[in-house]
Amino acid sequence: xxxxxxxxxxxxxxxxxxxxxxxDIVKKAExxxxxSVKGCMVIRPYxxxxxxxxxxxxxxxxxxxxxxxxxxxxxxxxxxxxKEKDHVEGFAPEVAWVTYGGSEKLxxxxxVRPTSETLFCEHYANIIQSYRDLPKxxxxxxxxxxxxxxxxxxxxxxxFLWQEGHTIHATAEEAIAETEQxxxxxxxxxxxxxxxxxxxxxxxDSDKFAGAEATYAIEALMHDGKALQAGTSHYFGDxxxxxxNIQYSDRRNQKxxxxxxxxxxxxxLIGAIIMTHGDDNGLVLPxxxxxxxxxxxxxxxxxxxxxxxxxxxxxxxxxIARVKLDDTDNSPGWKFSEYEMKGxxxxxxxxxxxxxxxxxxxxxxxxxxxxxxQLDELADVLPKxxxxxxxxxFQKALQNREQxxxxxxxxxxxxxxxxxxxxxxxxxxxxxxxECEDTVKEQTGVGSRCISMTEDPADGDVCVxxxxxxxxxxxxxxxx
RNA sequence: CCGGGUGUAGCGCAGUUUGGUAGCGCGCUUGACUGGGGGUCAAGAGGCCGCAGGUUCAAGUCCUGUCACUCGGACCA
Numbered sequence: 001x002x003x004x005x006x007x008x009x010x011x012x013x014x015x016x017x018x019x020x021x022x023x024d025i026v027k028k029a030e031x032x033x034x035x036s037v038k039g040c041m042v043i044r045p046y047x048x049x050x051x052x053x054x055x056x057x058x059x060x061x062x063x064x065x066x067x068x069x070x071x072x073x074x075x076x077x078x079x080x081x082x083k084e085k086d087h088v089e090g091f092a093p094e095v096a097w098v099t100y101g102g103s104e105k106l107x108x109x110x111x112v113r114p115t116s117e118t119l120f121c122e123h124y125a126n127i128i129q130s131y132r133d134l135p136k137x138x139x140x141x142x143x144x145x146x147x148x149x150x151x152x153x154x155x156x157x158x159x160f161l162w163q164e165g166h167t168i169h170a171t172a173e174e175a176i177a178e179t180e181q182x183x184x185x186x187x188x189x190x191x192x193x194x195x196x197x198x199x200x201x202x203x204x205d206s207d208k209f210a211g212a213e214a215t216y217a218i219e220a221l222m223h224d225g226k227a228l229q230a231g232t233s234h235y236f237g238d239x240x241x242x243x244x245n246i247q248y249s250d251r252r253n254q255k256x257x258x259x260x261x262x263x264x265x266x267x268x269l270i271g272a273i274i275m276t277h278g279d280d281n282g283l284v285l286p287x288x289x290x291x292x293x294x295x296x297x298x299x300x301x302x303x304x305x306x307x308x309x310x311x312x313x314x315x316x317x318x319x320i321a322r323v324k325l326d327d328t329d330n331s332p333g334w335k336f337s338e339y340e341m342k343g344x345x346x347x348x349x350x351x352x353x354x355x356x357x358x359x360x361x362x363x364x365x366x367x368x369x370x371x372x373x374q375l376d377e378l379a380d381v382l383p384k385x386x387x388x389x390x391x392x393x394f395q396k397a398l399q400n401r402e403q404x405x406x407x408x409x410x411x412x413x414x415x416x417x418x419x420x421x422x423x424x425x426x427x428x429x430x431x432x433x434x435e436c437e438d439t440v441k442e443q444t445g446v447g448s449r450c451i452s453m454t455e456d457p458a459d460g461d462v463c464v465x466x467x468x469x470x471x472x473x474x475x476x477x478x479x480x
Numbered sequence: 481c482c483g484g485g486u487g488u489a490g491c492g493c494a495g496u497u498u499g500g501u502a503g504c505g506c507g508c509u510u511g512a513c514u515g516g517g518g519g520u521c522a523a524g525a526g527g528c529c530g531c532a533g534g535u536u537c538a539a540g541u542c543c544u545g546u547c548a549c550u551c552g553g554a555c556c557a
Contacts, residue, residue, distance in 0.1 A: 094556070297516095331519060
């Protein structure tokens, strides 16, 4: 790769952690996209194809749980954004403003949506009168803008693509159930389709979404031990409904405030894939979302019969998987490296020797294992190999997470574990005070990622920081 | 917002200290041989040295200004 030189030079002048980050993400991200225009991502075709696959799978899951797709405007009038106090305060520092329309100065500034709660609320206020109008379950696939000061490819860019789901329900119970359901949809998607093991948890108050009553998140551990928030699901209570005066009449003709949720996943998922699975040879893509699931590489193409057989195999596999035949005149070695770098899960090598014996060589990307497969069995073997790659990737990531999850009772223990075993998740009890949360971050470098949903403190557990009785078990970690 | 760094061929860089014909690697083009891990050889194309002033017989190199990009810190999907 041409940019390798730059990488090596840059690394020599960086500390080790940063060099690792750089190798992991910049080198790999450049294959599929990069941040270039004013901190906004340019996503190349290969990267966009990954996103399209992510969209397809998630969208099906949303439809299956009763959501409808809509599209809200990109611009939000300032007055509308101002309606919910916490919400504005949270987003104000990072919104981009439109102040001119053509050469005319606008009477009211328009903000470029950083998220669309306010627009959905405006919509709800217009359409909801009766309990019969509830629930409404919407989703939209759009881009949003947050004027970040520092940007990173796929992990943080000023404009990013995402889906945002917005729902409104008659009761708090229903809304809470929705919040949890979508968190589960996200977690299942990450684990099954992306082969990324995730921790489900609730955000601490200091970390929750601006305007939310509760924020739930899935957190994944990258292979360098840093944590990445891969998706969020918020429960709003009736705060937005009150701010936007959304009311419905219940069965007894009483005016009630409905309860809302929102949830989102972004192109950051592509960053998560890169950072979780990537290795020294480049990307490793989960088969479900890989643009090319299997690449066929003919060897010694000039020899009679080789191109014909390769084309025949490609044709045969076309309906089974996303298959590409690379019949360019690059050398086979070059192609091997190329598709490994691009993370193609399965490679099929087909040369004169193979053809003579009615076989081919199948190589799985995650472990680079070679298997000889009879050509007439290939159609059955390929789906199994793809599954094998998914499972192998998941196990590898899970193992990495387990090796880098430390149970700690004291601050000293946290520092010792991190120093000895490297960055990772720290599982430690907490008293629920914000002061302790801050102190832990200051003294150990790990911030609170989320509160465990599966585990509560045992009797006698005390806060890792202040020593008072613990109320929650928290996942701590360094964040991207 | 604070503090560093860099602008020279498509990409990555050297050349700047000490002013004197514009260089290297990769990529690209053409052809030949090759082909089971980025293969070999040959011949080519490609530059307003970020921009604007200044000093000088002479500026990529020195001076002044300016623009752009980038990295780290603090904040965030």
